Structure formats: structure tokens, C-alpha cells
Amino acid sequence: MVDINDYTLKDTAWCPGCGNFAIRSAFRQALIELELLPHQVMLVSGVGQAAKLPIYISGNSFTGLHGRSLPAAQAIKLVNPALKVFVFGGDGDGYAEGGNHLLHALRRNVDLTYIVHDNQVFGLTKGQASPTSLEGYVGGITPEGTRMPPFNPLPFAIAMNTGFVARAFSGDTDHLVAMIKAAARYPGFALLDVLQPCVSFNKVNTYKWYQERVYYLPDDYDPTNKMLAFEKAHEFSERIPLGIIYKCKRPSYTAGFDNKPERPLVFATHNPADFYFLNQENQV
Amino acid sequence: MDLSLIVGGAAGRGLKSLSYALVQAGGKAGFEVFSTQxxxxxxxxxxxFFSIRFAEKEISAVKEDCQILIALDQISLETHQANLAPDGFIICDPSVVKTKSDKVLLVPFEELALKYGxxxxxxxxxxxxSIWGLLDGDIxxxxxxxxxxxxxKGNDIVEKNKNATLAGYNWAKEHRPAGFELKLKANRPKEDRRLIIDGATGMGMGAIAAGCRFVSAYPMTPSTSLTEYLASHQLSCxxxxxxVEDEIAAIIMGIGAANAGTRALVPTSGGGFSLMVEGxxxxxxTETPLVIVNMQRPGPATGLPTRTEQAxxxxxxxAHQGEFPRFVMAPYSPESAFETMIRAFNIADVYQLPVIVLGDQYLADSIKTTPFFDFNKITIDRGKLLDKETGDLLGQNYKRHLLxxxxxxxRAFPGKSKAIVKTxxxxxxxxxxxxxxxxTRLKQHEKRLSKLAALKLEAKKPLEYGSxxxxxxxxxWGSSYGAVKEAVDIINQRGRLTKMVHFTDLYPINPEYIINSIVGCKGRIAVxxxxxxxxSKLIKSETGIGMTGYVLRYDGRPLTPEYIVARLEEGGDIPW
Incomplete structure (x- = not known):
């Protein structure tokens, strides 16, 4: 049995009322329900307020560089598939600096859960426009309003045939717990975009703004219908759907790794004498 | 016997396979072989073109002059005629290459190929x-x-190639030009076995022997052959x-894998290493052991992609903002590459930091006969590891960066015990x-910086050779070893007492090694x-000892003994 005492929470540098608290609580609850202990999980992140989450909760963790969480996370999973890998980051970390890594991580489909705290603003650097900020958003470096349309991660992920694409809202912890669990259970790359108000800097996309717009996909919604999923993924104005937007079956990159005697690689023993045959390969 | 051959021609027309075959044949005939491309x-x-040299003693450089020039096209004849030694001869197909030289063996390659093959x-x-026939080698x-x-490819192809080989062989014997005296002669005992490998393969074999099990890379000349060697051994090793998508991902993946507990290698060239600086x-x-190979090529930017430089x-x-220790080494031959990689992984693990191995195009592509590597004598030192029992006991109290x-x-590896690893x-x-x-900042920063002193003791003494x-x-330092060594021989033969001091461990430098090895010499030339x-700038900054002269090559071509001696005679270079 895993219970709440297995996961201690640490003091944070988050602002009071920040959506990150709800995401952390939901994550802890999901871990308990998934019966995962701290030494069985690997929490990977980059830089930003969201990226500090792994520091603030029990569990193995690697907090690296801005935008670079996914390459680290994928490599960890490749060499030790026994670890349950979760990746945390904000919209700047994942969709700006880490954009190229995301694109290729979706192709590679390593079994991990990527939770993006999407608050449509840069928080840690104090209020600049992010890739998901709405057009016209006034930020520190865009005082006349950003002139680029926002990046929409969900249709992007669906176009890449990502096996699990979902959206949640930090204002509904129960639903968020369910989404994290579903993402973790998916045997491949799972993208979970979590709408999360930034109470300090984003005065546009507030709790109220989200609450007025979000709704739950109905029970009879078929997430395997790709065209319908595209339609739902594009909904981000008057109404914003929450839930599993798209699902498909794809063999994960690490599928079958566990079955090989030499895996996980980190536990393999090494005897240099076993490699004498390399001499013979190049013998003249 | 010390025989130099140049094979010149266009890429994609069999130049490489002919040159490789010649290198293999020389090795099989019992010669020490060295070849550059x-x-x-x-x-x-x-x-x-390929430069190939056969000798009875160990060699680690090619010569600029050759006794045999195999000109597969007109341009190679014109380019290399000047390199022909006084006793040298040209081999070419008269239907392809026109020459007025009388020191030539004309062989109708294509005609004989069609007729006999x-x-x-x-x-x-x-x-x-025909080369073999000219040299009176064993068919x-x-x-x-x-x-x-x-x-x-089957027996038919084997037989056709053998027939074509014999046709060329016989032709050369029958048309052997007057004045050509050289005959192949080697006496290495049969049981003294050799590998024929290039520097990239030496590095790859070393990495595998060291227990490297994760490699991430983006293709970049001249590092790609190392990556491909490792990739071709994914299953067997x-x-x-x-x-990966870019070199940023390459190094971050390497760090991830190493942090999880696997020995990881990141091969690249200078441009890729520029992207890796962040990582x-x-x-x-994060005190992650990681080995980075930078196969240098001339920069800046794209520079000369297929050429060589030590810049x-x-x-x-x-590289990188802030201050932190790292270990930098540069091997000089396939054997040295093998040993360097094993040491690189050990040093990375023991001190928990990045180790940079500097190769270059010349090292990566130079082929050399090499004694069999002794896989039984390899020491693997993974450094301080936490055992499972202690890890289980510590659990959440484990401290990855314990003072x-x-x-x-x-070090504990995530998931290997109940120790919680956070960094x-x-x-x-x-x-x-x-x-x-x-x-806390001071304590952790100084913890990392203190490794510099230990690394200075870890550094190996330079190799000394000569008078x-x-x-x-x-x-x-690095790949120029063979060229400098032979330059020292030439200068000594000419009567000036000279030695070489050659470094493979470059940073952090141990000032004592510099003082002991070079301070007594009046003339100090950086090559x-x-x-x-x-x-020499590094030496000066670490020891205060300056050079009195310089031989510097930065045209993208490797240093050769002749180049070094000639530049010295002309008074040397002045660093920019």
C-alpha cells in the first residue's frame, strides 16, 4: 500500500494561489492510486516555476536545463525502463525552448508522461508572452501586444499521432487526478496539457476566464476518431474541452526492452573480456 | 623496407576500395601499415587521395613523397607527380591518363578487367x-x-576478381619497367597478429571495452564513423x-543516461560541441560522469568539413559560463584512442564530471596496423557507488551531493535501491x-572546484622521445605524435640534438611535467x-614558461615530418 505519508511535500517558491499547488496535490494523489513509491518514479523537468515541482515532492528527480527535460527523460527511460517517468514543465519550457525536442519525442514515443503546466505566460521571468499567449497579449517584451498567434499543442500532437493527448484544468483536482492516472497508464508518450492560471502575471487568462470556458467531453466522445479529435483540439475560444482528446495505439519505443536479458542496461554487468571478439573483427 | 604509395582519383569510383584492399594486403604481407585519406x-x-606506407618497424605517419603513384585519373597524376621520389614510378591506365614520363608502368586496367574479370x-x-606484380609480392x-x-557475393565474383587480379599481376611482371628495384619483403612472424583500424574504430572499441552502453549523436563529419562503428555493434555489444534531433538533445540524453547509471558517450565535431556547451x-x-568526443575539423562555422585541425x-x-572542472585528453593513434577512452570513462566516473576527448579528422580516418588489444587487462573503475543495502536503508535521506x-x-542510481536520487x-x-x-553555494561550488587538484595528479606524464x-x-599534443616523432629523427640525423615532448592529457595541466620535460632546453618549439x-598559451598561463618558436599548420592538412622540418628550417611561424 502506498499512502500519503510516502510523499512528503516541501516548502515552495510558488506564489500563493498558484495553480502549481493543485497540480502537485493531484500528482501526489495519482501516484498513491497508481501504487507507485518514490524510488520507483523518476521526475524530470527543465527550468521554470512548473519545473520546480520535482524538487518539491518525494521521488527520484532530475531538474535540468530550460527546454531540455524531454531528452533527459527519454534517455533515462531507455536505459532503465523499470522507472516510471514523469516530465513537468511550463509552456515556455516545453513549447518554446524545447519545441524541437517535443517534436522528436512525439515521433520517438518513449513511454513517459509529459505534464505541461500551461498558464499562457512566462512566470519566473515575470510576465512575458509565452508561445501559448493569445494574440495581442501585452507582456514585458511585447508592450504593443504579441503579434503571433498562439501555439496549440494539441492539434500538433494529434498530427504527430501521439497516442495519448489530453487536457485538464488545475481548478478541478479530481479530474486532473484521473487524467494523470490515465496518462501514466498509457504505454507510450502521453501529453497532458494542464490549464493553470498564473495569479501574478496573467491578468487575462484567470481562474474566472477558464472556469467560464471549460467543459468536459461527454462520455460518448470517441477519442480514437482523429478528425473529431482535431476539431475538439482546435476549440480554444468561447469553449475549451477537457478530457482525453485523442488516443491511438502505437507500440512504444521501449516495448520489448524489458524482455531482453541485458535490460535494463543500468543493471547489466560488464566484463571487458567478453568483447575480445572485437579484435577478431578487425584482424588483418 | 619503407615504401610509400599514393592512390589518387575521384570519389565513388573505387578509390576507397582499392586503397583499403592495398592496406589490407600490406598488413597480410607482414608489414606495419599506416594510411591517411x-x-x-x-x-x-x-x-x-590515400597515402599508404608499408614498413617493417612501427610507423605512425605517412610521408609526402612516394615510390609508387597510382593515378586513377589525370588530375591525380598532375597533382602528385611532384611527390614522386627519385626511385619512384607511376602506375596508370593509358586510356585514362596521359603521361610523358618514362618512369611509368602503363596497365590497361579496364581492358584487362573486361577480358579477365x-x-x-x-x-x-x-x-x-599490378601494384603487387610490380613489387614482386606473393599473389x-x-x-x-x-x-x-x-x-x-558468391564464388563466381570471387573467381572473377581473382582472375582480374592475376591479369594485373602478370601484366606488371611482364612489363616491369627498367630501373624499378623495390621488392616487397617483410618478416613479422605469423603469430604476431595485427588489427588494421583507424582512430575512430580504436575509440569505438575502447568505449565498448570501457562498458559504454549509451551513445547519442547527430551525424557530423568527421565524428560519424565513430558513431556508426558503435551503432553497428548495438546488438552484439x-x-x-x-x-537524435540535434547536439543539444545528444548531450542531454547522454547526461540522462549517465545519471540513471549507464556509461554514456556523446560523439560530435566542433560545431556540434558548440551546441553542447549548454549541457x-x-x-x-549535477556531477554527472559523461564522455564527449570532439573530432575536430577546421572552423569556424562549417569551416572545412572533411579536413583536420587542432583548434x-x-x-x-x-566552454560554458561559470567555472567548473573538466578533464581534456587527446589520443594520438588507434591504440592510444583505445586506452584513452577507457581512462576517460574511469576518470569521468571517479570524479563525477565531464571528460572531453579531442580527436580530429586525421586521427579518425588514419588507418594503422595495431597489436591485438588485451581485453583481460582492462580496469573498470566506476568510482564511489552506494551499495543497495545502504541505499535501501537511507531511502529519502540519501544525499546525492553529500559533502x-x-x-x-x-553515487546511487535511481530505482536501483530505495535511495531517492535528486539533483x-x-x-x-x-x-x-x-x-x-x-x-551552501560556496560549499557545493568548492566541492566541485576541488576536483581540479586531484585531476592534475590524474594527468599522465607526456611522452618523451629523441635525444x-x-x-x-x-x-x-594529440594526433601529431607520429609526424613529430619522425621529424625528431630527421633533425637528430642532421646533427641537432632534439627531442619530442608529447601530451595526451591536456587539462588540467600538471606544471611539474612541463618544467621537468622542457625547461632545460634552449630551443622550445610548439608544434x-x-x-x-x-x-603553448595554456602552458604559459599555467607555468609561465614560453616557447622560443612555433610550427603551426592550419590549412586543413595534417602535420607531416617533412612539413615540420621544412618550417623549422625556414624559421618557423609566428602565432596569430
């Missing part, structure tokens, strides 16, 4: 046979080589080789929590493949 950055055409594609075998060696090379500091602050030394030492007497924290690229405390207080009473010393004499 010189190629343009294009897939087909262009002007390319059934196809003009057999012209390489004709050429190979059985070529037969064996053709059998090994073509066995997979249980390695994961990931081709270098991450490896340092990334100071960049490797200073210890020797400033090395015992961060932010400054952190012993447990991996992000901190901002000055005292014990030398008044002139040539100071060199480097760069324009600013980077290594």
Missing part, C-alpha cells in the same frame, strides 16, 4: 594485382584478400545508439534541493595544428 566534402567526384568494374582488382595474399572481400555545465553541476583545445577548456572528505559523493542544474544543497543561500641531451624540444598555438 584526404577527401573533399562531396559524395562523388572531386579530387581525393568479365566487367570493367573489376579494374580495381587489376590495379591491385596468394591477394587471392586470400579477394576471397574474404567477396565471399558474400548491448549498446543503445540514438540518432556541459549541466553535467558539471578546439582552448574552447574545450573554457565528504575527498569531495566525491557516493538539479540550479545550485543545490547536498540533497539536490534548489538553494540560494551563500554558504636525452637535447637542446631543442618539440612540444606537441600544433592551429594558428594561434593554443597549447
Amino acid at each position: 584526404n577527401y573533399m566534402s562531396r559524395i562523388r567526384g572531386g579530387y581525393n 568479365g566487367h570493367t568494374l573489376m579494374n580495381n582488382s587489376v590495379a591491385l594485382g 596468394e595474399i591477394l587471392y586470400k584478400l579477394q576471397e574474404e572481400t567477396w565471399a558474400k 548491448h549498446i543503445i545508439v540514438e540518432q 556541459l555545465g549541466l553535467a558539471s553541476i 578546439d583545445l582552448l574552447f574545450s577548456i573554457y 565528504t572528505a575527498d569531495n566525491i559523493s557516493p 538539479a542544474g540550479d545550485e543545490h544543497d547536498e540533497s539536490g534541493n534548489i538553494i540560494e543561500d551563500a554558504n 636525452l641531451d637535447a637542446s631543442l624540444v618539440l612540444v606537441s 600544433e595544428g592551429n594558428a594561434t598555438s593554443q597549447f
Whole structure:
């Protein structure tokens, strides 16, 4: 049995009322329900307020560089598939600096859960426009309003045939717990975009703004219908759907790794004498 | 016997296979062989050549002059005629190459190929046979080589190649030009076995022997052959080789894999290493053991993609913001590459930091006969590791960056025990929590920096060669070893007492080694493949000892004994 005492929470540098608290609580609850202990999980992140989450909760963790969480996370999973890998980051970390890594991580489909705290603003650097900020958003470096349309991660992920694409809202912890669990259970790359108000800097996309717009996909919604999923993924104005937007079956990159005697690689023993045959390969 | 051959021609027309066959044949005939390739950055055409040298003693450089020039096209004849030694001869096909020289063996490669091999594609075998015939070599060696090379294509192809080889061989014997005296003669005992490998393969074998099990890379000349060697051994050696989206991902993946507990290697060239600089500091602050290979090529930017240079030394030492220790080494031969990789992985693990191995195009592509590597004598040192029992006991109290007497924290791997392993690229405390207080910052920063002193003791002494009473010393590093060594021989033969002091461990430098090896010499010449004499600048900054002269090559070509001697006679270079 895993219970709440297995996961201690640490003091944070988050602002009071920040959506990150709800995401952390939901994550802890999901871990308990998934019966995962701290030494069985690997929490990977980059830089930003969201990226500090792994520091603030029990569990193995690697907090690296801005935008670079996914390459680290994928490599960890490749060499030790026994670890349950979760990746945390904000919209700047994942969709700006880490954009190229995301694109290729979706192709590679390593079994991990990527939770993006999407608050449509840069928080840690104090209020600049992010890739998901709405057009016209006034930020520190865009005082006349950003002139680029926002990046929409969900249709992007669906176009890449990502096996699990979902959206949640930090204002509904129960639903968020369910989404994290579903993402973790998916045997491949799972993208979970979590709408999360930034109470300090984003005065546009507030709790109220989200609450007025979000709704739950109905029970009879078929997430395997790709065209319908595209339609739902594009909904981000008057109404914003929450839930599993798209699902498909794809063999994960690490599928079958566990079955090989030499895996996980980190536990393999090494005897240099076993490699004498390399001499013979190049013998003249 | 000390025989030099040049094979010149266009890429994609069999130049490479003929040259490789010749190298193999020389090795099989019992010679020590050394070969370099010189190629343009294009897939087909262009002007390319191989320099190949056969000798009875160990060699590690080619000569600029040759006794045999195999000119596969007109341009190679015109380019290399000047390199022909007084006793040298040209071999060419008169239907392809026009020459007025009388020191020539004309062989109708294509005609003989068609007649005896059934196809003009057999012209390489004709050429190979004719070289062997001219040198009065043993035809059985070529037969064996053709059998090994073509066995997979079936008996018919083997026989056709053998027939074409014999046709060339006989032609050369029958038309042997007057005045050609050289005959192949080697006496290495049969049981004294040799590998024939290039520097990249030496590095790859070393990495596998060291227990490297994760490689991430983006293709970049001239490092790609190392990555491909490792990739071709994924199944037989249980390695994961990931081709990634860019070099940023390559190094971050390497760091991830190493942090999880696997020995990881990141091969690249200078441009890729530029992208990796961000990750270098991450490896340092998270105390992650990581080996990076930078196969240098001339820069800046794309520079000369297929050429060679030694100009990334100071960049490797200073790359990244802030201050932190790293270890920088540069092997000089396939054997040295093998040993260097094993040491690189051990040093990375013991000190928990990044190790940069500097190769270059010349090292990567130079082929050499090499004694069998002794896989039984390899020591693997993974450094301080936490055992499972202690890890289970510590659980959440494990501290990845624990302050210890020797400033090395015992490593636990995530998931291997119940120890919770936390680290961060932010400054952190012993447990991996992000901190901002000055005292913790000082402690962790100084913990990392203190490794510099230990690394200075880890560095190996330079290799010394030449006269014990030398008044002139040539100071060199990395791939130039063979060229400098032979330059020392030439200068000594001419009566000036000279020695070489050659470094493979470059940073952090041990000042004592410099003082002991070079300070007694009146003439101190830095020999480097760069324009600013980077290594002598490092020596000066660490010891205060300056050079009295320089030989610097930065035209993209490797240092050769003749080049070094000629530049010295002309008074040397002035660093930019």
C-alpha cells in the first residue's frame, strides 16, 4: 500500500494561489492510486516555476536545463525502463525552448508522461508572452501586444499521432487526478496539457476566464476518431474541452526492452573480456 | 623496407576500395601499415587521395613523397607527380591518363578487367594485382584478400576478381619497367597478429571495452564513423545508439543516461560541441560522469568539413559560463584512442564530471596496423557507488551531493535501491534541493572546484622521445605524435640534438611535467595544428614558461615530418 505519508511535500517558491499547488496535490494523489513509491518514479523537468515541482515532492528527480527535460527523460527511460517517468514543465519550457525536442519525442514515443503546466505566460521571468499567449497579449517584451498567434499543442500532437493527448484544468483536482492516472497508464508518450492560471502575471487568462470556458467531453466522445479529435483540439475560444482528446495505439519505443536479458542496461554487468571478439573483427 | 604509395582519383569510383584492399594486403604481407585519406566534402567526384606506407618497424605517419603513384585519373597524376621520389614510378591506365614520363608502368586496367574479370568494374582488382606484380609480392595474399572481400557475393565474383587480379599481376611482371628495384619483403612472424583500424574504430572499441552502453549523436563529419562503428555493434555489444534531433538533445540524453547509471558517450565535431556547451555545465553541476568526443575539423562555422585541425583545445577548456572542472585528453593513434577512452570513462566516473576527448579528422580516418588489444587487462573503475543495502536503508535521506572528505559523493542510481536520487542544474544543497543561500553555494561550488587538484595528479606524464641531451624540444599534443616523432629523427640525423615532448592529457595541466620535460632546453618549439598555438598559451598561463618558436599548420592538412622540418628550417611561424 502506498499512502500519503510516502510523499512528503516541501516548502515552495510558488506564489500563493498558484495553480502549481493543485497540480502537485493531484500528482501526489495519482501516484498513491497508481501504487507507485518514490524510488520507483523518476521526475524530470527543465527550468521554470512548473519545473520546480520535482524538487518539491518525494521521488527520484532530475531538474535540468530550460527546454531540455524531454531528452533527459527519454534517455533515462531507455536505459532503465523499470522507472516510471514523469516530465513537468511550463509552456515556455516545453513549447518554446524545447519545441524541437517535443517534436522528436512525439515521433520517438518513449513511454513517459509529459505534464505541461500551461498558464499562457512566462512566470519566473515575470510576465512575458509565452508561445501559448493569445494574440495581442501585452507582456514585458511585447508592450504593443504579441503579434503571433498562439501555439496549440494539441492539434500538433494529434498530427504527430501521439497516442495519448489530453487536457485538464488545475481548478478541478479530481479530474486532473484521473487524467494523470490515465496518462501514466498509457504505454507510450502521453501529453497532458494542464490549464493553470498564473495569479501574478496573467491578468487575462484567470481562474474566472477558464472556469467560464471549460467543459468536459461527454462520455460518448470517441477519442480514437482523429478528425473529431482535431476539431475538439482546435476549440480554444468561447469553449475549451477537457478530457482525453485523442488516443491511438502505437507500440512504444521501449516495448520489448524489458524482455531482453541485458535490460535494463543500468543493471547489466560488464566484463571487458567478453568483447575480445572485437579484435577478431578487425584482424588483418 | 619503407615504401610509400599514393592512390589518387575521384570519389565513388573505387578509390576507397582499392586503397583499403592495398592496406589490407600490406598488413597480410607482414608489414606495419599506416594510411591517411584526404577527401573533399562531396559524395562523388572531386579530387581525393590515400597515402599508404608499408614498413617493417612501427610507423605512425605517412610521408609526402612516394615510390609508387597510382593515378586513377589525370588530375591525380598532375597533382602528385611532384611527390614522386627519385626511385619512384607511376602506375596508370593509358586510356585514362596521359603521361610523358618514362618512369611509368602503363596497365590497361579496364581492358584487362573486361577480358579477365568479365566487367570493367573489376579494374580495381587489376590495379591491385599490378601494384603487387610490380613489387614482386606473393599473389596468394591477394587471392586470400579477394576471397574474404567477396565471399558474400558468391564464388563466381570471387573467381572473377581473382582472375582480374592475376591479369594485373602478370601484366606488371611482364612489363616491369627498367630501373624499378623495390621488392616487397617483410618478416613479422605469423603469430604476431595485427588489427588494421583507424582512430575512430580504436575509440569505438575502447568505449565498448570501457562498458559504454549509451551513445547519442547527430551525424557530423568527421565524428560519424565513430558513431556508426558503435551503432553497428548495438546488438552484439548491448549498446543503445540514438540518432537524435540535434547536439543539444545528444548531450542531454547522454547526461540522462549517465545519471540513471549507464556509461554514456556523446560523439560530435566542433560545431556540434558548440551546441553542447549548454549541457556541459549541466553535467558539471549535477556531477554527472559523461564522455564527449570532439573530432575536430577546421572552423569556424562549417569551416572545412572533411579536413583536420587542432583548434578546439582552448574552447574545450573554457566552454560554458561559470567555472567548473573538466578533464581534456587527446589520443594520438588507434591504440592510444583505445586506452584513452577507457581512462576517460574511469576518470569521468571517479570524479563525477565531464571528460572531453579531442580527436580530429586525421586521427579518425588514419588507418594503422595495431597489436591485438588485451581485453583481460582492462580496469573498470566506476568510482564511489552506494551499495543497495545502504541505499535501501537511507531511502529519502540519501544525499546525492553529500559533502565528504575527498569531495566525491557516493553515487546511487535511481530505482536501483530505495535511495531517492535528486539533483538539479540550479545550485543545490547536498540533497539536490534548489538553494540560494551563500554558504551552501560556496560549499557545493568548492566541492566541485576541488576536483581540479586531484585531476592534475590524474594527468599522465607526456611522452618523451629523441635525444636525452637535447637542446631543442618539440612540444606537441594529440594526433601529431607520429609526424613529430619522425621529424625528431630527421633533425637528430642532421646533427641537432632534439627531442619530442608529447601530451595526451591536456587539462588540467600538471606544471611539474612541463618544467621537468622542457625547461632545460634552449630551443622550445610548439608544434600544433592551429594558428594561434593554443597549447603553448595554456602552458604559459599555467607555468609561465614560453616557447622560443612555433610550427603551426592550419590549412586543413595534417602535420607531416617533412612539413615540420621544412618550417623549422625556414624559421618557423609566428602565432596569430
